Amino acid sequence: MKILKILPLLIVFISLNAVAQDGQFIRKKKEQIKALKVAFITDELSLTSDEAAKFWPLFNAFEDKQQEIKTQKLKGYLRRMDDNSFDKLSEKDAATMLTQMESTEDELYQLKKKFVTSLKVVISPVKILKLKKAEENFNRKLLQQYRDRKLGK
Template sequence: MKTNKLILIFCLIFSVHSFAQPKMEEKKEQIRALKVGFITNELKLTADEATKFWPLYNAYDDKQFELRHQKMKAFKGRMEADLDKMSEKEAAALLAQMESNEDELYQIRKKFVTSLKGILPSVKIIKLKKAEDDFNKKLLEQYRNKGPRR
């Protein structure tokens, strides 16, 4: 229990320093460290659970990040175009790609949850979803409070 609190405190102190760093990759890693501390604390993972959980979670997180940011980047350019000039055929193709992307994200999550069932009790799997949502809300709130940097 004390270890989890120490990890969380370390991550929070680390995060204060991290927002002064200009590089996006560094920020991504620092946010990841905060997320690890937050989830570990919220789930109260045992050492055995953490040893099995984190490699799976990191692989899942990397896959979904890549899918959201790399494939969605391709959609963004098309969405920023003049949509009024997009033909129905082009719109239907883009919509199909977006639906495929969402389905792929769902399948990745489903596979991840299935693999967790042998590692964590169902209650902790549900707490994981809540912890992820809570972390994202806090991160967004912190960003809103600081405002975009110029």
């Protein structure tokens, strides 16, 4: 009889433990990816120690703010689009949502412009362009590794 009372608690505890471990795993993977990205960009840009000391705080602040905007706003829109009620969205609600999405995209664009302006004081325009290329190459390689792993190559 006591086991029947304890069993649901045990199941809940095990489930919560599994979720926590999954969250830690995801957090570790994100940290590993970030470390690889830092190494990749550092290598691609050939930053001097003075440039690196000024560049990385700017870059990290930009990445954090960009992620915050995407998490708070864009993912909210996407969740609403995936919802079953999306097919029943009125034209007025769709127009409002579209305006909000455009505003968020503009906010991201303005953030990027501000970032590039602040980078011009720290690194050369050539290195800023190399940064853009390095980020694209890193993302492409990361996606390719994911695909290869998923396909078992």
